[in-house]
Structure formats: structure tokens, C-alpha cells
Amino acid sequence: MTATVPAAPRVIYQRPARLTDVSTRYCPGCGHGIIHRLVAEVLEDLGVDGRTIAVAPVGCSVFAYEYLGYDWCEAPHGRAPAVATGIRRVRPDAFVLTYQGDGDLAAIGTGEIVHAAARGELITAIFVNNGIYGMTGGQMAPTTLVGQRTTSSPTGRDVRAAGYPVPMTEMLAVLPGVAFAARGSIADPSAIGKTKAYIRKACEAQIRGEGFAVVEVLSNCPVGWGMTAQESIRYLQDVVVQTYPLGVLADRRAGAQSGAARPGTPPGTARHAENRPAGQEA
Amino acid sequence: MTTVPPPVEDPSFSLAGTREPPRRVLMKGNEAIAEAAIQAGCDAYFGYPITPQAELLEWMAKRMPEEGRAFVQAESELGAINMALGAGAAGARVLVSSSGPGVSLMAEAMSYMAGSEVPMVLINVMRGGPGLGSIGPSQSDYFQAVKGHGHGDYRVPVLAPSSLGEAMEMVATAFELAEHYRTPVIILADGIMGQAMEPVEQHYRTPPRQTASWALTGADGREPRVVRSLHLAPEELEEHNAHLQEKFRAIAEHEVRWAGERLDDADLVIVAYGTAARVARTAIARARAAGLRVGLFRPISLWPFPSAELAGVADRTRGLLVVELSAGQMVEDVRLAVAGKVPVAFEGRTGGMVPSPDEVVEALRELDATGSSRRARRVRRRPPIPVSGADHMHPHEPMAEPETGHDALSIFGDDAWMPHWYTVPVPTHPTRNGRGRGHGRNGSAERRRGDEGGTR
Amino acid sequence: MERSIVFAGFGGQGILFAGHVLAEAAMNAGAEVIWIPSYGPEMRGGTASCTVIVGDEPIGSPIVDHPDVAVVFNPPSLAKFGPMVAPGGVLIVNDSLVEAPSGRDDLDEIRVRCTPLAREAGDDRLINVVALGALVARTGIVPPDRIREALHAIVGKKRPEALVVDLRAFDLGMAAVASGTGQLTDRPAVEESATPV
Numbered sequence: 001m002t003a004t005v006p007a008a009p010r011v012i013y014q015r016p017a018r019l020t021d022v023s024t025r026y027c028p029g030c031g032h033g034i035i036h037r038l039v040a041e042v043l044e045d046l047g048v049d050g051r052t053i054a055v056a057p058v059g060c061s062v063f064a065y066e067y068l069g070y071d072w073c074e075a076p077h078g079r080a081p082a083v084a085t086g087i088r089r090v091r092p093d094a095f096v097l098t099y100q101g102d103g104d105l106a107a108i109g110t111g112e113i114v115h116a117a118a119r120g121e122l123i124t125a126i127f128v129n130n131g132i133y134g135m136t137g138g139q140m141a142p143t144t145l146v147g148q149r150t151t152s153s154p155t156g157r158d159v160r161a162a163g164y165p166v167p168m169t170e171m172l173a174v175l176p177g178v179a180f181a182a183r184g185s186i187a188d189p190s191a192i193g194k195t196k197a198y199i200r201k202a203c204e205a206q207i208r209g210e211g212f213a214v215v216e217v218l219s220n221c222p223v224g225w226g227m228t229a230q231e232s233i234r235y236l237q238d239v240v241v242q243t244y245p246l247g248v249l250a251d252r253r254a255g256a257q258s259g260a261a262r263p264g265t266p267p268g269t270a271r272h273a274e275n276r277p278a279g280q281e282a
Numbered sequence: 283m284t285t286v287p288p289p290v291e292d293p294s295f296s297l298a299g300t301r302e303p304p305r306r307v308l309m310k311g312n313e314a315i316a317e318a319a320i321q322a323g324c325d326a327y328f329g330y331p332i333t334p335q336a337e338l339l340e341w342m343a344k345r346m347p348e349e350g351r352a353f354v355q356a357e358s359e360l361g362a363i364n365m366a367l368g369a370g371a372a373g374a375r376v377l378v379s380s381s382g383p384g385v386s387l388m389a390e391a392m393s394y395m396a397g398s399e400v401p402m403v404l405i406n407v408m409r410g411g412p413g414l415g416s417i418g419p420s421q422s423d424y425f426q427a428v429k430g431h432g433h434g435d436y437r438v439p440v441l442a443p444s445s446l447g448e449a450m451e452m453v454a455t456a457f458e459l460a461e462h463y464r465t466p467v468i469i470l471a472d473g474i475m476g477q478a479m480e481p482v483e484q485h486y487r488t489p490p491r492q493t494a495s496w497a498l499t500g501a502d503g504r505e506p507r508v509v510r511s512l513h514l515a516p517e518e519l520e521e522h523n524a525h526l527q528e529k530f531r532a533i534a535e536h537e538v539r540w541a542g543e544r545l546d547d548a549d550l551v552i553v554a555y556g557t558a559a560r561v562a563r564t565a566i567a568r569a570r571a572a573g574l575r576v577g578l579f580r581p582i583s584l585w586p587f588p589s590a591e592l593a594g595v596a597d598r599t600r601g602l603l604v605v606e607l608s609a610g611q612m613v614e615d616v617r618l619a620v621a622g623k624v625p626v627a628f629e630g631r632t633g634g635m636v637p638s639p640d641e642v643v644e645a646l647r648e649l650d651a652t653g654s655s656r657r658a659r660r661v662r663r664r665p666p667i668p669v670s671g672a673d674h675m676h677p678h679e680p681m682a683e684p685e686t687g688h689d690a691l692s693i694f695g696d697d698a699w700m701p702h703w704y705t706v707p708v709p710t711h712p713t714r715n716g717r718g719r720g721h722g723r724n725g726s727a728e729r730r731r732g733d734e735g736g737t738r
Numbered sequence: 739m740e741r742s743i744v745f746a747g748f749g750g751q752g753i754l755f756a757g758h759v760l761a762e763a764a765m766n767a768g769a770e771v772i773w774i775p776s777y778g779p780e781m782r783g784g785t786a787s788c789t790v791i792v793g794d795e796p797i798g799s800p801i802v803d804h805p806d807v808a809v810v811f812n813p814p815s816l817a818k819f820g821p822m823v824a825p826g827g828v829l830i831v832n833d834s835l836v837e838a839p840s841g842r843d844d845l846d847e848i849r850v851r852c853t854p855l856a857r858e859a860g861d862d863r864l865i866n867v868v869a870l871g872a873l874v875a876r877t878g879i880v881p882p883d884r885i886r887e888a889l890h891a892i893v894g895k896k897r898p899e900a901l902v903v904d905l906r907a908f909d910l911g912m913a914a915v916a917s918g919t920g921q922l923t924d925r926p927a928v929e930e931s932a933t934p935v
Contacts, residue, residue, distance in 0.1 A: 050502030086368025564798030
């Protein structure tokens with residue numbers, strides 16, 4: 001009789017340290033939880049948890065500070081990239097992240113995101129696009145698909161009145177200050193894996209001082225879309241990606257073919273050692 | 283080679299060498315304030331170009347990177363103020379500057395900063411409004427600063443310098459207040475203060491840093507921190523509001539600032555701040571030369587307003603005259619403070635116009651003669667608007683006739699091709715004597731000139 | 739005592755500069771002073787003016803209703819400021835560009851041929867410095883050496899070659915008044931009595 005020695009247990013999944021163990025306020029089937037986990041995993045992998053300062057938007061993810069255990073600053077609706085700019089310029093050693101929805105980033109906050117990107121600000125924007133204003137009850141967003149019904153486009157988005165969906169990430173991708181721009185999705189495990197890789201590259205771009213980075217993550221809103229969770233995932237896979245194709249939209253990181261955006265810390269940033277702002281531990 | 287003869291000695295002009303000159307430099311207001319902020323330890327400045335404060339931005343653009351500090355010319359005032367929010371939340375000493383139209387855009391973040399208790403100093407170099415208005419000097423943003431900007435139940439300290447030297451010192455004080463009370467602080471300057479050059483003694487003060495145990499630094503080995511104004515549960519938000527109100531009460535108790543001049547024997551007192559107080563100072567000298575005993579009460583903190591102090595001064599006087607570069611804003615706080623104990627008259631100009639010392643003297647004479655507040659709400663060169671409770675409007679009085687020229691001084695007139703610094707002076711106060719004799723515009727205008735002795 | 743001087747002319751005539759030099763000189767002479775420019779779009783538009791108030795106590799009102807002196811470089815400035823000068827005050831006119839007289843008989847009106855003098859100094863454009871010389875020669879508001887020091891401080895550091903010409907223009911302006919029109923008039927003290935209270 002041969003005793004079989006059990007193999008050492010191998011961890012194939014565990015909760016990232018900074019993903020807090022609380023129930024979220026998100027609706028059943030919502031994609032935010034997956035995206036939160038991806039962010040937490042990447043930041044942990046990159047070892048920047050302890051120097052991350054994140055900026056929360058206004059929208060469903062306004063409570064992100066309850067779910068991800070970093071230092072957080074709340075921003076007025078749409079202003080997260082400006083708030084992040086202020087943080088990054090006075091704490092050049094911090095890792096600065098904005099987490100924004102499509103109403104926040106693509107509507108009310110277009111000015112802030114465009115100019116943070118144009119300056120090549122060393123921040124990383126996680127842009128969750130579910131095509132709708134979820135928190136306020138499912139109204140039409142700039143990203144809502146043509147014909148899509150919402151509570152403020154009850155007969156479907158009519159281009160004659162409401163125009164066309166705004167491809168924010170393509171627009172940002174043309175700016176030379178953008179080191180990395182990509183669009184992923186949370187529709188299936190394969191897409192989630194790719195999205196995580198995009199988020200990682202976007203975070204590395206900041207760490208290496210290569211410029212602004214944005215990852216748009218197509219997500220679902222079963223409640224706002226009036227679908228079951230499964231239906232919403234299929235809609236994401238079959239319909240939404242027709243308007244918003246997945247993939248890398250710009251890669252100007254060092255070593256990438258299209259050339260680096262603007263390496264290094266910009267002038268107009270507080271010098272760390274000599275001019276450390278207050279705020280250290282008591 | 284030209285031989286230069288000695289200059290004519292005209293004793294009426296000889297001022298030179300009247301005293302030992304201190305070590306001073308001539309600086310433009312905006313630049314001196316900016317440098318004072320740098321010397322006060324400002325870590326970060328965010329701005330957007332707007333007249334009449336653009337030189338402040340320009341100075342910072344040059345000097346902040348030299349000093350290894352943060353500077354961003356933002357895409358808008360929205361961008362600038364939110365960068366300030368972020369930098370302030372990260373524990374930095376932050377300055378933002380703008381003028382009325384830009385400050386309006388900043389209202390949103392002011393509310394957020396008050397709610398989330400982020401320190402920051404905002405300088406408003408006021409210009410004429412409403413809307414795009416003019417770029418002339420003004421004090422028309424008193425309400426905005428003292429009563430308003432963003433939504434919600436909150437207050438922020440508002441300081442009003444009246445000279446460049448005071449403004450420079452005030453920047454340091456504002457940083458101290460902001461950090462001590464964890465609040466935005468507003469400094470209300472105006473176009474003249476920003477644009478004029480005056481000699482300044484370069485005495486700077488750097489307030490000590492306070493430990494900010496709330497500031498965002500990255501949660502490394504400690505509990506995460508959140509800087510937020512969101513408290514979704516009503517009970518929780520009410521508790522937060524109670525905390526804020528407690529703070530505001532403390533500020534109101536400890537941070538009242540004002541200055542008095544020549545109050546000891548004053549029968550009448552001018553209440554004015556900022557540039558209006560300087561005009562008042564000249565007017566007081568002229569009025570005293572003419573036998574009126576007039577003093578100056580100058581609020582320095584507009585919120586908290588020196589109400590009790592003003593009430594105490596008012597007790598010893600026969601009347602107050604409020605002088606503003608506005609249609610009458612601070613005058614409301616003055617009336618609240620004195621609660622009807624003495625008459626409160628008002629003299630103001632709007633749109634970038636500045637009351638002349640003579641106008642102020644005239645208003646003092648009227649207050650002295652009548653002790654009334656007949657002039658209380660009148661804004662020159664506008665049709666009278668009936669105001670409830672104002673006794674100076676006769677219901678059948680014709681509309682105030684437009685004047686043929688300005689009766690005071692304009693930086694920006696209506697004739698764009700002319701230098702606008704001055705306009706032609708004509709006798710003032712078209713409607714003061716108008717009651718009971720409004721016989722047509724030209725006639726009354728001519729008679730008015732005759733009455734007051736022609737061109738001064 | 740306070741004395742107020744207005745400089746006015748076309749943009750590009752060095753209006754703000756002339757006031758700046760006077761303000762710097764007054765400060766270094768130990769006086770209180772304030773310099774207020776016209777600002778904003780008109781700076782770039784075509785007209786410019788500035789006011790300098792000099793006093794032996796902190797300056798009160800930064801706005802003057804009746805300047806003691808106006809230095810005008812073009813016809814619109816004469817039309818605008820000529821009537822405003824306090825009775826008994828001084829009006830210095832750039833005779834090279836302003837033909838009409840002010841029509842005031844209660845002023846000391848000094849006409850200076852600024853352009854030829856500036857040319858003689860070595861730079862046509864220095865009419866502002868010529869006029870400044872005339873102002874100082876007529877009023878003695880600051881010692882001439884204070885103006886020369888101010889020119890050193892403001893011009894000399896950046897453009898030493900220009901300083902020589904500036905100093906020459908200033909001297910020519912002073913000489914023009916001393917040799918010609920700078921007749922003193924009896925003038926009342928302006929400070930308190932000009933205002934019929």
C-alpha cells in the first residue's frame with residue numbers, strides 16, 4: 001500500500017487584499033464587481049496598493065471607496081481627471097487612478113478627461129461604459145446605442161434628436177499625450193482576461209512615466225437595460241461591441257511602435273524630497 | 283551734449299526725500315500676491331486666464347516650476363478648482379485665482395470642498411458683472427463670496443484686503459485659516475488691486491505646517507482614508523452638518539477681523555472694504571477739512587462679518603454710510619448688524635465704475651443733513667427700482683434721466699476708441715434733487731448744473 | 739499731500755512705461771506711490787493710459803477725479819483728459835502729434851516737440867521719456883537723478899545700449915522745458931479746497 005502524498009494546495013483564486021469583504025450596493029448581474037476585482041488584482045500585482053490614491057466618480061461607482069481599500073478622493077461629477085491631476089502633481093510618488101462611468105467621463109466630464117489626456121497627465125483612467133445613467137434610473141447617456149431604449153429615450157435613441165454614440169476612447173487615442181488606450185469587456189472569461197491585461201498595461205504606463213492611459217471597459221446594466229443578467233451579457237457580446245469594437249486603440253509606450261508619449265515627470269510637478277506637502281502620518 | 287538745468291522748484295510738488303526710504307520694490311498687485319503665496323509655502327497653483335487676474339497666473343507659471351512646485355494651467359476654471367480639490371485632499375497648500383465669471387464655475391467644487399473639508403485659498407480679483415460684464419474693478423461678488431457660491435449649508439471665511447501690503451500678508455493668514463479649520467478661504471480683491479503697482483516691503487510669512495492626519499498619501503500600513511462629502515443616509519448627513527456648523531460657529535467666534543480709523547470723535551462712519559475703503563479714506567480727509575467728523579469702519583473678514591463690533595461703533599454715531607463698488611451688497615449685512623439703531627445710507631457704483639471721493643463726500647453731507655437713508659438703494663444712472671421699505675422713491679417720480687456724461691471715473695467707458703481711465707466729470711446725483719421738480723430731462727439737467735455751480 | 743499724474747496716448751507710445759519709471763523714481767525718493775494702468779483689451783487696442791499718484795502718506799483713493807498733471811501724446815487723449823486737469827494744474831502736450839490747444843486758460847499748458855527731441859536723442863520712439871523729462875523739469879515732483887536711477891533699474895539691466903539713449907531723451911526733455919515754456923503759474927492747493935464741500 002502506497003501512501004499518496006497530497007500535492008501542496010495551489011491557490012487558483014483568492015480575494016485581492018484590497019477588495020473589501022462587504023456586500024456591494026450594485027444590482028444583481030452588474031459588471032462593476034468584476035471590474036473592481038480586476039483593478040484590485042492588477043494594483044496588487046504591480047505592488048502599488050500602498051501608494052494608490054484613487055478618485056471616485058459620481059454614478060453607480062460613487063461608493064467605490066467602500067469596496068476598494070485605497071485612499072480615495074471623491075470628485076464632483078465628471079471632474080475626476082482634474083482631481084487626479086491635482087493629486088498627481090503634488091504627490092509624484094503616488095499611483096493615481098480614476099474610476100469613472102460613461103455619464104461621468106463621456107458627458108459632463110468631457111473637458112476634464114480630454115485635457116488630462118492632452119497634457120499626458122500621469123494618471124490611469126478606468127472608464128466603465130454601460131451606455132446608461134444607472135444610478136439616476138436608467139436615462140440615456142452619450143454612449144447609449146442608436147435605437148436603444150432608456151427612460152429618457154423611451155422610443156429608442158433617435159439620432160435626429162440625440163445624435164450618435166460618442167466613441168470617447170477612440171477620440172482620446174488620437175492625442176499624443178495618451179500612452180495607452182484600449183477597450184475591453186467583461187462579457188466572458190476570455191474578454192475579462194484581455195481587459196485585465198489592458199488595465200495592467202495602462203497602470204504600467206503611469207508607473208513608467210509614459211503618459212496618460214485609459215481603459216474603457218464595456219459593461220452591462222441589466223436593470224437599466226430592462227434585461228436579465230444573461231440577456232444583458234448576450235447584448236454586450238452581440239450588439240454593444242458592434243458600436244464599440246474591442247482592442248488596443250493607441251499604444252505609445254516605450255518600445256511600442258508608435259513611440260512614447262512623453263516620458264518622465266512633467267515640469268510643474270512638486271519636487272518630492274524638498275517640497276513634500278503636509279499629510280504624513282501624525 | 284545737452285546741459286541740463288536744475289528743475290523748477292515748485293513747492294506744491296516737492297515730495298521727494300520726505301523721509302528715509304525703506305527698502306521697497308514696486309510690484310504689480312497680482313504679481314505681489316502670487317509671490318506672497320509662494321513665500322507662504324504654496325505647494326500648488328491651478329488657474330485659467332481671466333482679466334484682471336491673468337498676471338497672477340503668469341507669475342505662477344514662471345515661479346512655481348522654478349521652486350519645484352506644482353503648477354497647471356487648467357482647461358477651465360472647473361478644471362483648476364478640481365485640481366485644487368485633489369491637491370488639497372492630498373495635503374498640499376493650494377492656491378487658485380480667478381475673477382467673477384470663473385469663480386461662478388468654481389462654485390460646484392467650493393461646495394464639495396466645504397463638504398469634504400478640503401483646505402484651499404481662492405483669490406477673486408473682482409470685475410464688473412453680471413454675466414461677462416466688464417473687466418473694470420468691482421465688488422459685485424460680495425454675495426457670491428459671503429452668501430453663495432455652491433449648494434448646501436456652508437460658509438467659508440472671506441477676507442478683503444485694502445492695500446497690496448495687506449493682501450500679501452493676508453495670503454499667509456488665509457492659508458492658516460484654511461488649514462486650521464479645514465476649509466476653503468476666499469480673498470476678495472478687485473481689478474484695481476490686481477492691476478495697480480505699489481511699493482511693497484518684501485516681508486513674507488510662512489505659516490507652519492499642520493499635521494494633516496486626514497490627507498491622502500496612499501494607504502501604506504494604515505487604514506485607508508476617504509475625502510468625501512457624500513453621506514447618503516440623512517441621519518449621517520445631519521450629523522456631518524452639525525459638525526460643520528460647529529466649525530462655522532468657532533470661526534465666527536474667533537476669526538472676526540476689522541479695522542477702524544478716526545472713529546474716536548466720529549459723528550458719521552463710512553463702512554467700506556477693499557478699494558472702496560481707500561476711496562473712503564480720501565473722502566474722509568476732505569469731509570473733515572470741511573468740518574464733518576467722519577470715521578472709517580473697514581471690515582477685513584466679510585465672513586464672519588464684524589457685526590457686534592460694528593453695532594458697538596454705530597451706537598456712538600448718528601449714521602453710517604456704506605460705500606461699495608456694487609449696487610449694494612454688504613450694506614445688507616451692515617443693516618442686519620445695526621438693526622435699525624442708526625440710519626444706514628448707501629453709495630455705490632457698478633459695472634467697473636469707482637465712486638469718486640467727492641461723491642462720497644456728497645453722500646456724507648446728505649447723511650449729515652438728513653440723517654436719513656434716502657439714498658439707501660439707489661444706483662446711479664439706472665432707472666429707480668421701487669424697493670419695499672425704501673422711502674426715497676416717489677411713486678410718480680419720473681425715471682432718472684440719463685446723464686450727458688459720467689459723473690465719476692471709468693476705466694472702461696462706452697467709447698471704445700478713447701482712453702477710458704477717466705471720463706468727463708459733470709455734477710453728480712441727478713435724482714437727489716429731482717423730487718418735485720422733474721420738468722423734463724434737459725431742463726432739469728441744466729438747472730442741476732446751475733444749482734451746483736457748474737464744472738468743478 | 740497727494741499729486742496725481744495721468745499719461746495717455748496711443749498703445750505703443752510707451753505710456754505705461756513712462757508712468758512706471760515715474761512710480762519707481764517716486765518710490766526710491768521715499769514717497770508713497772501707486773501706478774494704475776488701463777488694462778484689458780484696450781491695452782492691445784490702440785489707446786493706453788495710466789495714472790500715477792504720489793504722496794507723502796499712504797495713497798487713499800486710487801482713482802482721481804481731477805489729476806494735477808496730464809501728459810497727453812495724441813489728440814484723443816487731449817480731448818479726454820484736457821478738460822479734467824485740476825484748475826491751476828499742468829498739461830504737457832506732445833506737440834508733434836497734437837495740433838489743437840486745450841482751450842483751458844487755467845492751466846499751465848506746456849507743448850513739447852517730442853518727436854524731434856527723441857530723434858535727436860537717438861530713437862524716434864522715445865517721446866515718452868522726452869515728456870517725462872519735461873514733466874520733471876516743470877514740476878520737480880522727483881529729483882531728476884531718481885528718474886535716471888529708475889531708468890537704470892528698469893531699462894539698464896536688460897538693454898544697457900538702450901539706456902544711454904533713454905537718458906539722453908530724458909535730459910533733452912528737461913532742457914526743452916527749462917529753456918522755453920515752463921512758466922510757473924500760481925495754482926491753488928488742490929487737495930482739500932478744490933472740492934466745494
